[in-house]
Amino acid sequence: MGLPRLQPGDALIVVDVQVDFCPGGALPVREGSQVVPVLNRWVEAAREAGVCIIASRDWHPPGHISFHERGGRWPSHCVQGTIGAAFHPGLRLASGVALVSKGTDPDRDVYSAFERTGLANHLRQRGVRRLWVGGLALDVCVRATVLDALKGGFEVHLIKDATRPVDVRGGWHAINEMREAGCIVENGADDARGRAG
Numbered sequence: 001m002g003l004p005r006l007q008p009g010d011a012l013i014v015v016d017v018q019v020d021f022c023p024g025g026a027l028p029v030r031e032g033s034q035v036v037p038v039l040n041r042w043v044e045a046a047r048e049a050g051v052c053i054i055a056s057r058d059w060h061p062p063g064h065i066s067f068h069e070r071g072g073r074w075p076s077h078c079v080q081g082t083i084g085a086a087f088h089p090g091l092r093l094a095s096g097v098a099l100v101s102k103g104t105d106p107d108r109d110v111y112s113a114f115e116r117t118g119l120a121n122h123l124r125q126r127g128v129r130r131l132w133v134g135g136l137a138l139d140v141c142v143r144a145t146v147l148d149a150l151k152g153g154f155e156v157h158l159i160k161d162a163t164r165p166v167d168v169r170g171g172w173h174a175i176n177e178m179r180e181a182g183c184i185v186e187n188g189a190d191d192a193r194g195r196a197g
C-alpha cells in the first residue's frame with residue numbers, strides 16, 4: 001500500500017485498450033487484457049483524486065493507410081464503429097473521461113494520442129503537468145504517446161504493469177528509449193492504491 005500518488009495537476013492516460021488489441025482481436029497483444037484490472041484500479045484512484053482521465057482509441061476508417069491492404073504494417077484493426085474498435089468490455093472508464101480518437105485520417109498513420117488531437121492543449125488548459133500512462137501497445141502507441149508528452153513538456157510516468165508490448169524485445173527497447181527521453185518508469189503493482197485501498 002503506497003502513499004497517495006495522484007494529486008492536482010496529474011492526469012491518467014489510458015492508451016488504446018480496445019478489443020482488437022487484446023487476445024481474440026484482429027491485432028492481439030500477448031497478455032493485452034491483463035492491463036485491464038490494473039488500469040481499472042488507476043481509473044478508480046484517479047476519479048477519487050479528482051484528476052483528469054483520458055482514454056485514447058485507435059479509430060480508423062475502412063482501408064486505413066496502416067493496413068496491409070494498402071501496404072501498411074498491420075492487419076485491418078479498430079475500424080470505426082466495429083466491435084474490435086470498442087474498449088475492452090472489462091475496462092471501467094469513469095463518467096467524465098475525455099475520449100481521444102486518433103488515426104481517423106485514411107491517409108495518415110498516427111500512433112501518438114497527442115498527434116493532431118489537441119490533447120496537449122486540453123491538458124494544459126486544465127493545469128495538468130504530470131501524466132501517468134498505461135495501455136496498449138507498449139512499443140507502439142504507448143511509446144509514441146509518452147515521447148510526444150515529454151516533447152510537450154509534461155512530466156511522464158509509465159505504469160509498467162499497465163502495459164504490454166507487441167514484441168518483447170521491442171518493449172524493452174521502447175522502455176529504454178522512453179527512460180532516456182526522461183520518462184519515469186513505475187514498476188510497482190500498487191502505485192495507485194494509496195487512496196483507493
Ligand SMILES: [Zn+2]
Nearest residue numbers: 058066078103
Ligand atoms: Zn491503428
